[in-house]
Amino acid sequence: MLHSRRNVLGYGAAVLGSVIFEPRFAAAQGLRTLKFGVGLKALGPAVINAVIGEALGYNKEEGFTLKPQALGTNANVQVAIDKGDVDIGIGVPSFGLPLLAKGEWQGALNFYEYTYPYKWDIAVKPDSKVKSYTDLKGMKIGVSDFGGTEYPVTRNVLKTLGIDPDADVKWIAVGNGVQAGVALQRDVIDALAYYDTGFGQIEAGNIPLRFVPRPEKLPMVGGQFLTARKPFIEKDRALAVGLGRSVAKASIFLQTNPEAGADVFLSMYPETAPRGSSKEQAVKAIVQSIGRRIKLYTPPYSGAKIGSINADEFRTEAEMNGLKIGDLKNFYTNELIDDINKFDVAKIVTSAREHKG
Numbered sequence: 001m002l003h004s005r006r007n008v009l010g011y012g013a014a015v016l017g018s019v020i021f022e023p024r025f026a027a028a029q030g031l032r033t034l035k036f037g038v039g040l041k042a043l044g045p046a047v048i049n050a051v052i053g054e055a056l057g058y059n060k061e062e063g064f065t066l067k068p069q070a071l072g073t074n075a076n077v078q079v080a081i082d083k084g085d086v087d088i089g090i091g092v093p094s095f096g097l098p099l100l101a102k103g104e105w106q107g108a109l110n111f112y113e114y115t116y117p118y119k120w121d122i123a124v125k126p127d128s129k130v131k132s133y134t135d136l137k138g139m140k141i142g143v144s145d146f147g148g149t150e151y152p153v154t155r156n157v158l159k160t161l162g163i164d165p166d167a168d169v170k171w172i173a174v175g176n177g178v179q180a181g182v183a184l185q186r187d188v189i190d191a192l193a194y195y196d197t198g199f200g201q202i203e204a205g206n207i208p209l210r211f212v213p214r215p216e217k218l219p220m221v222g223g224q225f226l227t228a229r230k231p232f233i234e235k236d237r238a239l240a241v242g243l244g245r246s247v248a249k250a251s252i253f254l255q256t257n258p259e260a261g262a263d264v265f266l267s268m269y270p271e272t273a274p275r276g277s278s279k280e281q282a283v284k285a286i287v288q289s290i291g292r293r294i295k296l297y298t299p300p301y302s303g304a305k306i307g308s309i310n311a312d313e314f315r316t317e318a319e320m321n322g323l324k325i326g327d328l329k330n331f332y333t334n335e336l337i338d339d340i341n342k343f344d345v346a347k348i349v350t351s352a353r354e355h356k357g
Helices: 005-017 045-051 074-083 093-101 150-160 178-185 196-204 230-235 237-256 258-268 279-290 312-320 345-353
Strands: 032-038 064-070 088-091 108-115 120-124 140-143 170-173 191-195 224-229
Parallel strands (some): 032 088, 140 191
């Protein structure tokens, strides 16, 4: 079976319960609708650079309007891509590489890296006795859920430190955002493994955290990608390039003026503002949430173009998990990157600096 019965059934439930986000700023009629799958239960700042191109006019310039769909888990997104229920989705190697190793990868291609490694940390209460990752042995570690990226990535990091992620620690799913912070605050867990924007939401909720120092030489794994079926890329190449270019522009816009980007996001999705907050407070909360993530929008490799994919990330993650993956030509492509980067960077920087909310 190309997907387990459990995954397919889970996907079906996710589709029935998925949230399709209609931004307040609707694009002009006549544009192609691009269905975009996200592995979140609800839209949040983690995908801000993928969605604000709608309000900034970048999507319209490329001839499409984006319709994000929150499908709950990364596995659900990949199934939706393979079935053609979404045009493009967010792909993660922790789900895709095991399928590739088993010969069950259905030929979708990762074509743009929209967030680069490394974005996960482990946090504890300020007075915790945990001082390093090695102190986590015997502890209860919280994750948002077992379908989140922080779970497989943190397991891999613990393995490199000689900690058995199955026998030496206990994993507990504690939910997302502030809910996860409350679990740590109330000692439901001893430590929280989470990603950058999630920690930002917790800090914006005034829950104190202390980050455990990262081990030296963290593996460059866990990037996130725009992913589409090969037939879609071949037939609708301009749309795939268009979304990649929109994300690239939005990433530069956010790096230049995060407050303006947060304001745009909240104008599109006002329901994502913290309950009872003023506009100023809501913008501040979003900026705090994405503060760490913004640095990961551009590649950490010298001379690399924005969105380009370094295959060593896949090989490293496969090796860490004992996977034999062989040829990667059917797993990713950099063939769209040159066209994606054909835009005036200085123009985007100027528009970000001059943006009026």
